[in-house]
Amino acid sequence: MDTLIVRDCKHAQLRILIGDVxxxxxxxxxxxxxxxxxxxxxxxxxxxxxxxxxxxxxxxQIARGQRALNLQPCSxxxxxxxxxxxxPVQHLIHVVGPDCRRPNQDLNRRELLEKSYNSMFEQIALxxxxxxxxxxxxxMDVFSYPHREGARKTMEILLGILDGEEDPGIxxxxxxxxxxxxxxxxxxxxxxTEDQFPGSDLTRAFRRGLIQ
Numbered sequence: 001m002d003t004l005i006v007r008d009c010k011h012a013q014l015r016i017l018i019g020d021v022x023x024x025x026x027x028x029x030x031x032x033x034x035x036x037x038x039x040x041x042x043x044x045x046x047x048x049x050x051x052x053x054x055x056x057x058x059x060x061q062i063a064r065g066q067r068a069l070n071l072q073p074c075s076x077x078x079x080x081x082x083x084x085x086x087x088p089v090q091h092l093i094h095v096v097g098p099d100c101r102r103p104n105q106d107l108n109r110r111e112l113l114e115k116s117y118n119s120m121f122e123q124i125a126l127x128x129x130x131x132x133x134x135x136x137x138x139x140m141d142v143f144s145y146p147h148r149e150g151a152r153k154t155m156e157i158l159l160g161i162l163d164g165e166e167d168p169g170i171x172x173x174x175x176x177x178x179x180x181x182x183x184x185x186x187x188x189x190x191x192x193t194e195d196q197f198p199g200s201d202l203t204r205a206f207r208r209g210l211i212q
Contacts, residue, residue: 001017001018001019001020001023001024001176002017002018002019003015003016003017003018003203003206003207004016004017004018004183004186004187004203005186005190005201005203006201006202006203006205006206006211007159007197007199007200007201007202007203008199008200008201008202009159009162009163009198009199010162010163010164010199011162011163011164011167011168011170012162012168012170012171012172012173013162013171013172013173013202014158014159014162014172014173014175014199015172015173015174015175016175016176016177016186017174017175017176017177018176018177018178018183019176019177019178020176020178021043021047021134021135021136021174021176021177022046022047022050022087024134024174024176025132025134026089026131026132026133026134026174027089027090027091027129027131027132027133028089028090028091028092028093028124028127028129028131028132028133028134028170029047029084029087029089029091029092029093029133029134029135030092030093030094030095030120030133030134030135030138031043031044031047031048031092031093031094031095031135031136032044032095032096032097032135032136032138032139032141032143033074033094033095033096034096034099035072035073035074035075035076035096036063036072036073036074037059037060037062037063037073037074037080037094038059039055039056039059041141041142042141042142042143043136043141044094047087047092050086050087051084051085051086051087051092052085052086054083054085054086055082055083055084055085055086055092058082058083058085059073059082059094062074062080062082074094074096075096076096076097076098076099076105076112076116077096077097077098077112077115077116077119078095078096078115078116078119079093079094079095079096079116079119079120079122079123080093080094080123081093081094081123081126081127082094090127090129090131091127091129093120093123093124093127095116095117095119095120095123095135095138096116097112097113097116097138097139097143097145098112098113098116098139098143098145099139099143099144100139100143100144100145100146101143101144109139109145110149110153113138113139113145113150113153113154113157114153114157116138116139117138117154117157117158117161118161120135120138121161121168124168124169124170125168125169128169130169130170130171131170131171131172132170132171132172132173132174133170133172133173133174134173134174134176135173135174135175135176136175136176136177137150137151137154137175137177137179137182138154140154140177140179140182141179147179147181147182147184147185148185148188148189150182150185151182151185151186151188151189151190152189152193154175155186155189155190155197156197158173158175159197159198159199160198162198162199163198163199164198
């Protein structure tokens with residue numbers, strides 16, 4: 001897995017990796033879910049397949065419980081946690097980001113994306129697991145969030161939290177993707193605005209072997 005960016009913040013380090021998120025070594029894995037928690041599209045489907053049928057049943061139970069209250073299983077911008085089942089991690093978080101194929105969600109995508117990441121960190125705090133968190137960029141896969149804007153917004157949100165006043169309770173955040181369009185846009189955004197992001201760049205030091 002190739003390391004694209006390493007950035008140190010007040011509370012934790014962000015690393016952007018090129019590869020398969022299922023192969024990332026982590027304590028908490030985050031999946032970008034739909035609001036039915038069905039696990040049928042993109043990376044979410046791969047994670048559900050790897051976790052096994054027990055995860056699908058657990059998500060179905062959450063959905064049935066919510067529908068009994070006339071609520072969506074997991075509304076856009078929210079997150080829930082389940083057991084990871086067959087996944088080699090301690091905890092699994094399902095985050096529902098904006099689906100930009102839907103006009104009403106696309107219109108409010110910036111606010112919804114920020115809400116989604118905030119919900120993710122709320123679930124991380126509830127887990128009380130202080131360790132490494134891995135995820136693919138929320139909404140940048142089948143949910144069709146524009147990659148240039150998404151790369152910038154994702155960095156602003158994540159680095160703002162990792163370098164903010166409150167400790168989010170993690171050691172390292174791994175943002176893992178093999179989406180060539182997102183990677184290309186992230187390279188451009190980072191090159192153009194690196195000095196405007198919170199934290200300090202350690203990418204060069206990492207590539208020289210000065211840090212692990």
